[in-house]
Amino acid sequence: DTEVTQTPKHLVMGMTNKKSLKCEQHMGHRAMYWYKQKAKKPPELMFVYSYEKLSINESVPSRFSPECPNSSLLNLHLHALQPEDSALYLCASSQGQGSSSGNTIYFGEGSWLTVV
Amino acid sequence: AQKITQTQPGMFVQEKEAVTLDCTYDTSDPSYGLFWYKQPSSGEMIFLIYQGSYDQQNATEGRYSLNFQKARKSANLVISASQLGDSAMYFCAMREGPNTGNQFYFGTGTSLTVIP
Numbered sequence: 001d002t003e004v005t006q007t008p009k010h011l012v013m014g015m016t017n018k019k020s021l022k023c024e025q026h027m028g029h030r031a032m033y034w035y036k037q038k039a040k041k042p043p044e045l046m047f048v049y050s051y052e053k054l055s056i057n058e059s060v061p062s063r064f065s066p067e068c069p070n071s072s073l074l075n076l077h078l079h080a081l082q083p084e085d086s087a088l089y090l091c092a093s094s095q096g097q098g099s100s101s102g103n104t105i106y107f108g109e110g111s112w113l114t115v116v
Numbered sequence: 117a118q119k120i121t122q123t124q125p126g127m128f129v130q131e132k133e134a135v136t137l138d139c140t141y142d143t144s145d146p147s148y149g150l151f152w153y154k155q156p157s158s159g160e161m162i163f164l165i166y167q168g169s170y171d172q173q174n175a176t177e178g179r180y181s182l183n184f185q186k187a188r189k190s191a192n193l194v195i196s197a198s199q200l201g202d203s204a205m206y207f208c209a210m211r212e213g214p215n216t217g218n219q220f221y222f223g224t225g226t227s228l229t230v231i232p
Binding site: 040041042043045088090092097098099100101103104105106107108109110112 | 145147148149151153158159160161162163166168169205207211212213214218220222223224225227
């Protein structure tokens with residue numbers, strides 16, 4: 001079982017709605033990530049938080065707004081999304097960002113988002 | 117140039133047989149880590165196995181082993197005694213070291229189908 005928990009598992013929202021995706025990990029990891037994945041494609045990095053500070057923003061549109069309230073939680077606030085934003089959103093965490101095995105990235109089960 | 121190349125979009129294997137999923141990588145960093153992930157249709161990205169660039173021996177985890185050929189820059193995943201539950205998408209990934217900014221890359225994935 002994954003130790004990265006994401007809610008909700010499925011979300012359907014209209015283009016004028018505001019919703020949030022939530023992610024929680026209790027492994028003491030200091031790096032947390034949001035990825036977006038379209039069908040049959042690899043995940044695409046959206047944001048990286050390191051020690052609760054946003055360290056990487058991969059030119060993601062402002063309708064996606066990340067938040068890291070504390071070292072265990074990561075949110076992704078969604079507002080005025082487009083149908084093309086429909087995808088699987090994966091949260092992940094790692095101890096750090098080095099290349100050793102101790103910095104393996106662990107993923108949650110994902111949140112399936114449909115924008116109508 | 118692609119950092120991670122997976123040349124097999126789809127693979128089929130008979131139940132109980134072994135299968136090799138190919139992965140080649142490209143980096144100039146002497147320090148890097150190689151990862152394999154499994155993604156069933158449910159969406160969760162499951163970490164399988166890790167190989168470090170300085171590791172002398174091939175990594176093994178249960179039925180998974182990584183055939184690491186450093187000079188060829190290949191990191192093939194071998195699954196022994198395939199089971200129906202192994203049917204999934206498999207992603208090879210690489211984390212570079214500090215010399216190149218600890219970037220993390222996914223390959224395009226291989227869809228494995230296990231035939232009863």
